[in-house]
Each structure stands twice: as C-alpha cells, then as structure tokens.
Amino acid sequence: MATLQAIKYDDTGKLEILDQLQLPESCTYISIENVEDAWQAIRQMKVRGAPAIAIVGCLSLAVELKKPSVAFQSKGELHTFVKQRMDHLVTSRPTAVNMQLAAEACTKLSTRLTAEDSTDLEAARRAITKHLEATLANDVADNHAIGDHGARDILQKRNKDKxxxxxxxxxxxxxTAGYGTALGIVRSLHKSGNVDRVYCTETRPYNQGSRLTAFELVYEKIPSTLICDNMAAAAMKQFGIDAVVVGxxxxxxxxxxxxxxxxxxxxxLAKSxxxxxxxxxxxxxxxxxxxxGAAIPIEERPHGEMTHTGSVRTAAAGIDCWNPxxxxxxxxxxxxxIVTERGVFPAHQLVR
Ligand SMILES: CSC[C@@H](O)[C@@H](O)C(=O)COP(=O)(O)O
Structure with missing residues (x-):
C-alpha cells in the first residue's frame, strides 16, 4: 500500500505539502512557491517533524532556483541568495537540528562552487538545485535502513516473534519524506509479521500521537491502541511492552x-x-x-495549545502555563x- 505523503515534489519545481493542521479531518495539500512560504508553513506547523522540516526548507529553495524569473549576474550573487535564504530557514524552529545541518551543507557546496573556476554560473545553479532535490530521496532511503536495523535489533534482543x-x-x-524513523521500525516489524500491538501516546498538548500517528497506524492497518500520556506506566505494567521507540x-x-x-x-518509566x-x-x-543535552535549545510553544482544544477553552482562565x-x-x-541509517549505536558511542 502506498504510504501517506507529507511532501510532494516534481522536478519541474512544483512543491506541495500535506497541511497537517487539517489532519485527521481532511487531507489537503497546499502549494509552496518559495522559501518564505516554507518558513511560514514550518513555523505554523503545517509541516512538522525534524526531517520533514529540513526537506521542505531545502525543496523550497530548489523551487526558487528553478524559476526562470530568478536571475543572477554572477556566482557571487547566486551564493548570497542561497546563503540568505538558508539562514532564514534555520530561524523557523529552534530545536530540530536537521534544517541547520542542511543549511550548512548547502552553503558549503555553494561556497566551493563559487570559488571553482571550472564551474560557471549555470552549472553552479544546477548543482545546488540537484543537491537540494536529493534530500527527499535520501531521507526515504535512510528511513528504510533505520527501520530494518531497528527491527532486527529489537527482535534479537527480545528474542520473541510478536x-x-x-x-x-x-x-x-x-x-519525514516517507516511511518514518521510529515508525519506520514499527513498519519494518509489521512487514515481517512481528507486531502484536503498537501503543501510541496521545502526545499532549499538540496531539501529534492521536491526530497523526494514530492516523498512520489505522491507514496501514497496524494493530494499535491509543493511550493518553498519563496512562504510559499503567500500560507498560499491564500489557508487557517489549520496547519503546521514539524519534x-x-x-x-x-x-x-x-x-x-x-x-x-x-x-x-521504561527503566523502572x-x-x-x-x-x-x-x-x-x-x-x-x-x-x-544541556546545550540543546528547547522551543517554548504558545500557551493556547494547553488551554484550548481547537477554539474551545478547557483550562481555567487566568492560569499560568509552561509549554516546552x-x-x-x-x-x-x-x-x-540509537538507531541510525548506519546501524544501531550504544547511546554513549556515537561516531561520525
Ligand atoms: C521524526 S521527528 C521527532 C519526533 O519524535 C518529534 O519530536 C517531532 O515530530 C517533532 O515535533 P513537532 O513539534 O511536531 O515538529
């Protein structure tokens, strides 16, 4: 079965994203015409999730570079354009690092091409566009590898079928661009017939679990149960959970x-x-x-996500909130x- 597609791109330079604010009520795609559209969509969480944020950011610049109306007089001008837009995208959301690393890689490529005498303006423009477009396919391939590495490791460590x-x-x-990271592991386990049941948390206050993960699990017919966040300890005890997998x-x-x-x-809770x-x-x-982890910037979200459900206020008026x-x-x-596309690392032994 085809999986849900959060990001649609074709190399004529057409980019559309599934507006995740409308899920699960409706599957509505919106067009991203430029970097500013992408910045707004990321900030408003129409697209979200660390890998998806970076991919949409990169593709939005590819869209601009494909437009004949966007013209440059020199490679220096092209470089300034690329750098300014990438720097802007990095400011969209602070915690996920993927957009920052993608911006650094693209700016580095642009710097190199600008300095290289053998590369003319059009070739540099094409190479940068291709580099940005490749983020989509690369992410899907990485996620399949993550899914398979993780599934194998859990099966080996738990030594049971279901x-x-x-x-x-x-x-x-x-x-992500498709398949998923932690949910990619679930997909790989399901493909090999090794899932008894998935327990997905609601994920208050924004409900990514009940709105999005539950939607994907139902869509793919993976046996699954939704729990509220405060039911996790009870569910671990009662259902004999084998592993917790997160992104x-x-x-x-x-x-x-x-x-x-x-x-x-x-x-x-898992440790206990x-x-x-x-x-x-x-x-x-x-x-x-x-x-x-102490140096990781943590995004503070609007308090309305806690005090309201949709447009209805559910918390007492006047209460202070904390919403990291x-x-x-x-x-x-x-x-x-830590399960990566290169294999599973003990958490303290990550190597570049
Ligand atoms: C695959 S990204 C990591 C996720 O577990 C999760 O933290 C995430 O989707 C990010 O949250 P969001 O705030 O919805 O962009």
Whole structure:
C-alpha cells in the first residue's frame, strides 16, 4: 500500500505539502512557491517533524532556483541568495537540528562552487538545485535502513516473534519524506509479521500521537491502541511492552536526545519496567558540535495549545502555563540504543 505523503515534489519545481493542521479531518495539500512560504508553513506547523522540516526548507529553495524569473549576474550573487535564504530557514524552529545541518551543507557546496573556476554560473545553479532535490530521496532511503536495523535489533534482543511496542509523538511518513524513523521500525516489524500491538501516546498538548500517528497506524492497518500520556506506566505494567521507540529532534555528541515533550518521562518509566528504550534518527539529526543535552535549545510553544482544544477553552482562565515543545532524555536511559541509517549505536558511542 502506498504510504501517506507529507511532501510532494516534481522536478519541474512544483512543491506541495500535506497541511497537517487539517489532519485527521481532511487531507489537503497546499502549494509552496518559495522559501518564505516554507518558513511560514514550518513555523505554523503545517509541516512538522525534524526531517520533514529540513526537506521542505531545502525543496523550497530548489523551487526558487528553478524559476526562470530568478536571475543572477554572477556566482557571487547566486551564493548570497542561497546563503540568505538558508539562514532564514534555520530561524523557523529552534530545536530540530536537521534544517541547520542542511543549511550548512548547502552553503558549503555553494561556497566551493563559487570559488571553482571550472564551474560557471549555470552549472553552479544546477548543482545546488540537484543537491537540494536529493534530500527527499535520501531521507526515504535512510528511513528504510533505520527501520530494518531497528527491527532486527529489537527482535534479537527480545528474542520473541510478536512484539508490543510503545511510541510517542509522530515519527512516520508525515514527519519525514516517507516511511518514518521510529515508525519506520514499527513498519519494518509489521512487514515481517512481528507486531502484536503498537501503543501510541496521545502526545499532549499538540496531539501529534492521536491526530497523526494514530492516523498512520489505522491507514496501514497496524494493530494499535491509543493511550493518553498519563496512562504510559499503567500500560507498560499491564500489557508487557517489549520496547519503546521514539524519534529525535536533536541528538548531542554524548547521545543525550531532545525529542517531543514527554519522551524523558517514558524513558524513566521504561527503566523502572525493564523495557528497552530506543531512539531512531538519521545522522542529519545528530549535532556533534553540542557536547551534551544541556546545550540543546528547547522551543517554548504558545500557551493556547494547553488551554484550548481547537477554539474551545478547557483550562481555567487566568492560569499560568509552561509549554516546552521538547525535553532531553539522558543517554544512559536510551538502553536499546540509537538507531541510525548506519546501524544501531550504544547511546554513549556515537561516531561520525
Ligand atoms: C521524526 S521527528 C521527532 C519526533 O519524535 C518529534 O519530536 C517531532 O515530530 C517533532 O515535533 P513537532 O513539534 O511536531 O515538529
């Protein structure tokens, strides 16, 4: 079955994203015409999830570079254009590192091509566009590898045929270019007939679990049950969960991992119940420049996400709120390991 597609791109320079604010009520695609459209869509969370943010950012610049009306007099002008737009995209959301790393790689390429005498303006423009377009296919390939590495590792460590997996937030086709990271592991386990049941958390306050992950699990007919975040300990005890698998927005060099708020409490609970805890993330989510999780910037989200359900106020008027979008799970609680496209690493032993 075809998986849900959060990002549609064709190389005539047409980019559309599934507006995730409308899910699960409707599947509506919106057109992204330029970098500013992408910045707005990322900031408003029409597209979300660390890998998907970077891919949409990169493709939005490819869209601009494909437009005949966008003209440059020199390679220097092209470079300034690329750098300014990439720098702007990095400001869209602070915690996920993928957009920052993608911007650094693209700017580095542009710097090299600008300096190279053998590359003329049009060739440089084509090479940068191709580099940006490649992010889409690369991410799908990485996710398939993550899914297969993770599935193999859990099966080997649990040594049983039918597994009960808990997951948090949304890490599937909607958060990536396709297949997913943590949900990619679930997909690989399901493909080989090894899923007994998936327990997905609601993921308050923005409900990525109940709106998006539940939608993907139902869509793919994977046996699954939705739980509220405060039911995790009871579910672990009652259902005999084999492994918790989550994604990452930024992994520090020592393995400390920032992921959707609520991840840390699941890791603490998993430890108390002797349940394997895995983080699944592509290398594009690993920030080797940050020594540990204390230096990861944590996004503060609007309080309305907590006080309202849709347009209806459900919290007492006048109450103060604290709404961090992410928390940091210390590496020592990531007992299963960090699953990447290059294999599964013990959390403290990430190597570039
Ligand atoms: C696959 S990205 C990591 C996810 O687990 C998760 O934290 C995420 O989707 C990011 O949250 P969001 O705030 O919805 O962009």
């Amino acid at each position: 597994l009960r997996i808990m997951t948090h937030c949304n890490t599937g086709s909607l958060a 990452a927005d930024r992994v520090a060099a020592n393995g400390d991992t920032a992921n959707k708020i609520g991840t840390y409490q699941l890791a603490v 119940h002797q349940i394997l805890f895995y983080v699944a993330a592509p290398f594009s989510s690993i920030d080797f420049d940050i020594a540990n 979008g992410f928390d940091v799970t210390p590496a020592e609680l990531i007992t299963g390991g």
